[in-house]
Amino acid sequence: MRGLVWFRRDLRTLDNTALIQAIRTVSDSQHDNQGLMALFVVTPEQWKQHNLSPMQADLIRRRLVTLSEELKALNVSLHVGTVASFNECPSLLAQLCARFNIDQVFANAEYEVNEVIRDEATQKALSAQQVEFSLLADKCVFTPGTLLNKQGSYFKVFTPFKKTWLQRFSVEQSLVHKPKTLERNALLDENMQVNSDLDYPTADSSKWHSDTKTVIAELRRFAIERASDYQQDRDFPAIDGTSQLSPYLALGMLSVRQCVARLLNGRHPEQLDIGEQTWLSELIWREFYQHLIYFEPKLCKGRAFVPWSDNLHWQGEGENLAKWQRGETGYPIVDAAMKQLNETGWMHNRLRMVVASFLTKDLLLDWHDGEAYFMSRLVDGDFAANNGGWQWSASTGCDAQPYFRIFNPISQGQKFDADGSFVKKWLPELKDVPTKYVHCPWLWADFGSLDYPEPIVDHKQQREKALQMYKDAKGSGD
Numbered sequence: 001m002r003g004l005v006w007f008r009r010d011l012r013t014l015d016n017t018a019l020i021q022a023i024r025t026v027s028d029s030q031h032d033n034q035g036l037m038a039l040f041v042v043t044p045e046q047w048k049q050h051n052l053s054p055m056q057a058d059l060i061r062r063r064l065v066t067l068s069e070e071l072k073a074l075n076v077s078l079h080v081g082t083v084a085s086f087n088e089c090p091s092l093l094a095q096l097c098a099r100f101n102i103d104q105v106f107a108n109a110e111y112e113v114n115e116v117i118r119d120e121a122t123q124k125a126l127s128a129q130q131v132e133f134s135l136l137a138d139k140c141v142f143t144p145g146t147l148l149n150k151q152g153s154y155f156k157v158f159t160p161f162k163k164t165w166l167q168r169f170s171v172e173q174s175l176v177h178k179p180k181t182l183e184r185n186a187l188l189d190e191n192m193q194v195n196s197d198l199d200y201p202t203a204d205s206s207k208w209h210s211d212t213k214t215v216i217a218e219l220r221r222f223a224i225e226r227a228s229d230y231q232q233d234r235d236f237p238a239i240d241g242t243s244q245l246s247p248y249l250a251l252g253m254l255s256v257r258q259c260v261a262r263l264l265n266g267r268h269p270e271q272l273d274i275g276e277q278t279w280l281s282e283l284i285w286r287e288f289y290q291h292l293i294y295f296e297p298k299l300c301k302g303r304a305f306v307p308w309s310d311n312l313h314w315q316g317e318g319e320n321l322a323k324w325q326r327g328e329t330g331y332p333i334v335d336a337a338m339k340q341l342n343e344t345g346w347m348h349n350r351l352r353m354v355v356a357s358f359l360t361k362d363l364l365l366d367w368h369d370g371e372a373y374f375m376s377r378l379v380d381g382d383f384a385a386n387n388g389g390w391q392w393s394a395s396t397g398c399d400a401q402p403y404f405r406i407f408n409p410i411s412q413g414q415k416f417d418a419d420g421s422f423v424k425k426w427l428p429e430l431k432d433v434p435t436k437y438v439h440c441p442w443l444w445a446d447f448g449s450l451d452y453p454e455p456i457v458d459h460k461q462q463r464e465k466a467l468q469m470y471k472d473a474k475g476s477g478d
């Protein structure tokens, strides 16, 4: 028996369902010539089409090096192949299977449309060669399709989804599985080196970790030291109140089970304190959006969840998009957030909501532009979470913010960055502005001396226009 395990956005050895299953199957086969190889496929054209950020590409690049070391310790070699796009994956897999006499390919299922099409085509190509393709459920605690409401359809509201998730959850679902070392491996290639050039633009991701030990230590630190304060701290961007584990969850360097298991630490969800429960809720939001794209492939095709919102007539001025991207809108909380994104590849959740609301409801620009820009910058870019977050903010999504709830960028700043420390960190040009004016510097007597722009739009006026824009779209029917 010879197997191939195909890594995608599940770049870990610990608790990797496909890898564990592959090692078990190969070990059990007791064949003299048994073997297992691991594969990762770089798809530069596809990544470009998906707006994969150079920083996430760099983290993938670094992670492949450490992953290959971890695999080596299990007696498995990692091969990195390159083809332009997902379309070429089936033939690449078929060729490799023929060359190495592979009987079975193992991979963890992904739920985005292009990924599903890729896997269906691979299944076809492999079965033509009598190679089995086993797709395993790994990404969520509850596999998409297994949590349904009483009517047998998927949940369109988060709260009942979460309630059902918690009711049906059993501690066994968060058990973390370890891979065994493969005793004999005819496909081991001692000299295999991971090529560190991905044929894709990269940006320095060294602020983020690529080794499992440190990532797990971060998870442990957060669960032990910060999770209990999460409820009270999580909305304040100047505080280190959230886990910042999203890049690792997005690339599968951590499994959601590892997070849940570490948080629970032997307890049942009901025994968690309020902070810990709130963090668990966020992991369940992640799952909510994964389930949603599974049931609604249209979301992967640029469509809004709410049909009438496809009629929105975005009337903002195109040049404001670049100002928003650069953080030059004249609203400090928006600009500081965009600087944080541009520099670190990460943005605090509260601010993601603020800048997304600002783009759509103040600048009256299409959420698709924001969604694409985020993907092109985020180190934690994840289609389902990003699309879900954008559609939530733009009020076009499933269980989204109602369209008439429009964040005021001044009061959001005053509420969540009251002393202006976050804003001053990212916009040092505002360092001398008194706290009273830090979120509305244009009102300060010395504004003229600052190297900082005036607001590019008037929030009050834009708010009225936005309300009308949404009413018009809604009125034009579902």
Ligand SMILES: Cc1cc2nc3c(=O)[nH]c(=O)nc-3n(C[C@H](O)[C@H](O)[C@H](O)COP(=O)(O)OP(=O)(O)OC[C@H]3O[C@@H](n4cnc5c(N)ncnc54)[C@H](O)[C@@H]3O)c2cc1C
Binding pocket: 234, 242, 243, 244, 245, 246, 247, 249, 250, 282, 283, 285, 286, 287, 289, 347, 348, 349, 350, 352, 353, 356, 374, 378, 380, 381, 382, 383, 385, 386, 387, 388, 389, 390, 393
């Ligand atoms: C407009 C917009 C775009 C977003 N784009 C992404 C994205 O591309 N990738 C991404 O992982 N998250 C995205 N989010 C969700 C959220 O902002 C980030 O997951 C979070 O800020 C990551 O920081 P953290 O790891 O400290 O989160 P924590 O608060 O510590 O939460 C723990 C984990 O739960 C998950 N999570 C938390 N909040 C959400 C949420 N609202 N939706 C889905 N999953 C969540 C993440 O995996 C996160 O790492 C987006 C939100 C908005 C409003």
